[in-house]
Amino acid sequence: MAWAFTEPQTGSDPKQLATTAVPDGDGWRLHGQKLFISYARQANVAVVFARTPGGSVGAFIVETDTPGWSTGTPFELLALGGGEPVPIFLDDVFVPGDQLIGAPDQGFQAMIAGEAQGKIRAAAICVGIAQRAIDEAAAYALGRTHRGEPIAKKFPTIQGLLGEMEATTLGARTLVHHAAELIDGGQDVAREAAAARLVAGRAAREVTNAAMQVCGAYGLTRELPLERLYREGKFFEVAQGVAEIQRAIVARHVIADHST
Ligand SMILES: Cc1cc2nc3c(=O)[nH]c(=O)nc-3n(C[C@H](O)[C@H](O)[C@H](O)COP(=O)(O)OP(=O)(O)OC[C@H]3O[C@@H](n4cnc5c(N)ncnc54)[C@H](O)[C@@H]3O)c2cc1C
Missing domain, CATH: 2.40.110.10 (Butyryl-CoA Dehydrogenase, subunit A, domain 2)
Structure with a gap:
């Protein structure tokens, strides 16, 4: 369809x-x-x-x-x-x-309902993109040595990147699960779907970017899938609803909650 x-x-x-x-x-x-x-x-x-x-x-x-x-x-x-x-x-x-x-005047409601599902699906794909980038970067950092020691264990800067990548991805995954549980329960998820789409999209971009840094020159080549994952992260900043609109949807809920 x-x-x-x-x-x-x-x-x-x-x-x-x-x-x-x-x-x-x-x-x-x-x-x-x-x-x-x-x-x-x-x-x-x-x-x-x-x-x-x-x-x-x-x-x-x-x-x-x-x-x-x-x-x-x-x-x-x-x-x-x-x-x-x-x-x-x-x-x-x-x-x-x-x-x-x-x-004839209910198309907008149908659109909102369908878009929420689509956003959660896109957010889940973004979490997958980020997770794959972590897997690739960790494998590289454990295999690549500097004067006999894996860079994952030798350089605090590499550990910092890996830690940030993992924390970012865990946060995005948790939010996606939360939104998916709400939609499965038949609840209104406009805010959570937009938030998941925003946070997971950002995670995909930031984590793929960091993974390329961990992998140095190899990260820029097609020997590793990172440059593809990086492009996919950018893709989801636009497709299935631009980030600006997701922020506006979440902000509408914040303002409504605090106006009553
Ligand atoms: C690969 C791909 C597949 C797609 N598949 C489908 C599909 O199956 N069905 C479908 O209907 N559409 C589909 N789209 C379209 C997609 O949903 C739209 O491109 C997307 O919603 C952005 O709309 P736009 O390109 O018109 O951007 P515009 O609305 O022209 O926005 C351009 C820029 O202006 C800014 N902007 C726009 N509105 C606001 C606002 N309200 N507040 C603040 N800033 C704003 C943002 O920075 C935005 O990036 C697809 C797009 C792509 C790239």
Whole structure:
């Protein structure tokens, strides 16, 4: 399944969506363009977000073999290209009425619910990226010697890097588990999902950066997977919601909590 929110003019702001859904008989006609939609060429169905009459946002389940649906060429990315994000062109695509999720003005709620799951999944991947970087750096630091002694044991600076990497990753993993438990329990996780996405994304970037430092020149080569992990860490600062938006979501909760 593909998840089609982003458009040429926005990937972060539902108020700027330009794709329209117009009632037509017992269904809807969708018109517009989406951009950077992962798996859109492979998926049988997509959830497409479009503006409904009155200016609200609706969420529509669209079968991707419906006439009027077409996709463009995938973008080449710095990392994790397997999702093959593509543009989608919606040219009067007919969607039966029973494929509208909820009411015509409830797309935003559907988006928030789906995005929370996606953020926790992305945060879990970030923890995996950080853990792999620790494993690689520790193995290197134990194998690499300076005047006969492993650099992991000889240099406090290397120990400092490893300790910081481990602490950062433990913190991120704990937050991801907490958010996952809340969502499994059916609770509202908007704050925790955004926080997990933010903290784990930062962990992936900081830990891969430190791991490359531990591994010296080898860390910059493709002999080790660290340069790839480093690119993947950067990837998650943008994909699945930019860090700035996650901070804004968490801040909204802080302000609401302290305004009552
Ligand atoms: C590999 C990949 C796969 C993707 N897959 C999908 C997908 O399957 N479905 C989908 O719908 N989208 C997908 N996207 C789109 C992705 O979710 C958006 O690119 C992302 O949300 C950022 O939106 P944008 O690119 O429009 O950035 P913009 O909204 O243009 O933001 C640009 C920059 O402006 C700043 N900014 C923006 N808004 C704010 C704000 N409110 N407050 C403070 N600063 C702000 C940030 O620094 C941000 O980095 C994918 C993107 C990538 C790279």
